Amino acid sequence: MRLPLAAPFEPHPEQSSRHQIRKALRRRRRSLSRHQQRQAARALAQRLTASPALYRAKHIGIYLANDGEIDPAPYVTAARQRGVQFYLPVLHRFRDGHMEFTPYNETTVLQPNRFGIPEPVFNGGHGRPTWALDAVLMPLVGFDLEGGRLGMGGGFYDRTFEFVRRTPRLAPKLIGLAHEIQRVVRLPIEPWDIPLDGIVTDRCRYRV
Numbered sequence: 001m002r003l004p005l006a007a008p009f010e011p012h013p014e015q016s017s018r019h020q021i022r023k024a025l026r027r028r029r030r031s032l033s034r035h036q037q038r039q040a041a042r043a044l045a046q047r048l049t050a051s052p053a054l055y056r057a058k059h060i061g062i063y064l065a066n067d068g069e070i071d072p073a074p075y076v077t078a079a080r081q082r083g084v085q086f087y088l089p090v091l092h093r094f095r096d097g098h099m100e101f102t103p104y105n106e107t108t109v110l111q112p113n114r115f116g117i118p119e120p121v122f123n124g125g126h127g128r129p130t131w132a133l134d135a136v137l138m139p140l141v142g143f144d145l146e147g148g149r150l151g152m153g154g155g156f157y158d159r160t161f162e163f164v165r166r167t168p169r170l171a172p173k174l175i176g177l178a179h180e181i182q183r184v185v186r187l188p189i190e191p192w193d194i195p196l197d198g199i200v201t202d203r204c205r206y207r208v
Contacts, residue, residue, distance in 0.1 A: 018153070021188075022141050022150055022153060025142045025150070026067060026068065026141060028182065029068035029141075029178075029179050030067065037071060039202070040202035041202075045074035047201075048072070048075045048079075048137070048200055049079070051175075053135065053175060053198055054173075057134035057135045058083065059085050059134050060134060061089065061101050062088060062104065063088065065139070069177075069178075088101065088102060088119060089119065089160075090120055097155060097156060099157070099160045100127045101128050102120045102126070103127070131171070131172070136174050138174065138176055140178040140199070141182065142183075142184045142187060143178055144183065144185065145183075148184075148186070150184070158192050158194050162194065173197045174197050175198045175200060176196045176198075177200055178201050180202055
């Protein structure tokens, strides 16, 4: 039996700022139990595996789940068996506010960055250019059905993929991942927000 979709989060007028919405949604996703997180991760893997946008993708940017984010690890495990190569974002050493993507496999050595988030140890610049990725699966704090996205507020993904506005033919597929309970009726959008190509949750795939 298919369960009904969760009602989208609708902030109260006094919580209409991005900061307040972000705070409320982070609290919401952190409230999920470990069992609910595992179920959501398995459901996400099924939907990503069936996603047409990823059928031919061989080089995919990914993230390590943190702060209640939906976990893409089950999908990574399954896709590696089909020869997909994954890459983790690393804070750029020379371009402040930007990221670069470095290979990620079972032997990758991780260390916490300045935000306490594990990332691969710098490997001498043997990363993959962002334009050479086929797709990037990025964590969301919130999203709406217009393609609006809310991240953690650092702007790293927006700066890193700003080039897609100038050269869309080089752009990887940008797909946001979230729990369905992170859906918002309407998000306030800023001019610098880089739009998504799609959103995948534990319940649905949304094409933007």
